[in-house]
Amino acid sequence: SPEPQTSYSFRGLQISSFANRSWTRTDVLGWLGELQLYTWRNESDTVGFLKPWSQGTFSEQQWEQLQHTLQVYRRSFTRDIWEFVKMLHLDYPLEIQISLGCDLLPRNTSESFLRAAFQGKDVLSFQGMSWVPAPDAPPWSQELCKKLNQDQGTKETVHWLLHDVWPELVRGLLQMGKSELEKQVKPEAWLSSGPPPRPGHLRLVCHVSGFYPKPVRVTWVRGEQEEPGTQQGDVMPNADSTWYLRVTLDVEAAEAAGLSCRVKHSSLGDQDIILYWDGNRVS
Numbered sequence: 246s247p248e249p250q251t252s253y254s255f256r257g258l259q260i261s262s263f264a265n266r267s268w269t270r271t272d273v274l275g276w277l278g279e280l281q282l283y284t285w286r287n288e289s290d291t292v293g294f295l296k297p298w299s300q301g302t303f304s305e306q307q308w309e310q311l312q313h314t315l316q317v318y319r320r321s322f323t324r325d326i327w328e329f330v331k332m333l334h335l336d337y338p339l340e341i342q343i344s345l346g347c348d349l350l351p352r353n354t355s356e357s358f359l360r361a362a363f364q365g366k367d368v369l370s371f372q373g374m375s376w377v378p379a380p381d382a383p384p385w386s387q388e389l390c391k392k393l394n395q396d397q398g399t400k401e402t403v404h405w406l407l408h409d410v411w412p413e414l415v416r417g418l419l420q421m422g423k424s425e426l427e428k429q430v431k432p433e434a435w436l437s438s439g440p441p442p443r444p445g446h447l448r449l450v451c452h453v454s455g456f457y458p459k460p461v462r463v464t465w466v467r468g469e470q471e472e473p474g475t476q477q478g479d480v481m482p483n484a485d486s487t488w489y490l491r492v493t494l495d496v497e498a499a500e501a502a503g504l505s506c507r508v509k510h511s512s513l514g515d516q517d518i519i520l521y522w523d524g525n526r527v528s
């Protein structure tokens with residue numbers, strides 16, 4: 246059955262839109278696993294906390310320093326892009342997406358990355374101590390990296406953020422947010438029939454709702470045997486930050502008796518939920 250989540254990945258996502266020579270905005274989101282912890286909208290000078298523990302174990306002063314670094318970065322980034330666009334003769338509008346991440350690994354190690362996309366396609370990443378063009382990136386990406394690589398100070402700052410600041414922030418977040426991150430909520434499950442796929446057939450629907458965290462396994466089984474043809478839906482969000490999933494199976498009406506829906510989720514331990522299809526039900 247799905248294990249309780251033991252490793253968490255931090256993701257920072259930057260979305261920058263440049264509509265023309267003067268209109269631009271940059272928004273940033275920060276996620277730990279499936280929880281959003283930060284929002285930094287273009288209109289705001291400061292990074293917003295979405296959880297009471299978003300500061301992790303950083304002191305007020307450490308957080309101020311990090312925020313200041315990010316403020317300088319956002320201003321400089323915008324200026325940089327305006328300059329690149331002139332230098333490389335690129336056309337507006339343009340969309341730049343930057344994603345950076347940090348995964349804590351066993352034995353106190355961590356792995357980080359930063360990559361950027363231009364018009365939805367990878368253009369460059371930060372590797373070790375330098376900017377590297379993405380495979381298949383446009384030729385100007387070489388030129389861009391060469392230019393970026395001349396700024397030793399910025400490379401050091403990026404390295405420091407990726408390899409020192411972020412892992413330390415994430416460690417503190419795991420500590421301060423422990424109870425929320427390890428929260429377990431049991432699913433409820435029920436059966437219904439959907440619109441018959443064709444005459445003489447039934448569509449059995451197994452609904453599973455209200456569970457947390459997201460990983461779940463729902464199958465239609467006959468005895469212990471998993472039924473082929475099970476259709477997994479997408480896991481959908483409920484409004485109360487739990488999840489919902491439906492799993493359907495089309496069968497000949499005569500075959501429906503003896504089928505059951507089995508739900509495995511970390512909150513249930515080994516006690517899977519098993520719901521039996523009632524062959525006599527009126528659908």
Ligand code: ELG
Pocket residue numbers: 314317318319321322325326329330341343345361362363368369396397398399402403406
């Ligand atoms: N440097 C000021 O990413 C995602 C976190 C990056 C944090 C970088 C922080 C460093 C910084 O803000 C800018 O540098 C000057 O001041 C520094 C001290 O504050 C140092 O003294 C430094 O030596 C000095 O030059 C600097 O202007 C930097 O270039 C800002 C943007 C860096 C950056 N660029 C970037 C561009 C990243 C990904 C992709 C792209 C281009 C995408 C495609 C374009 C068409």
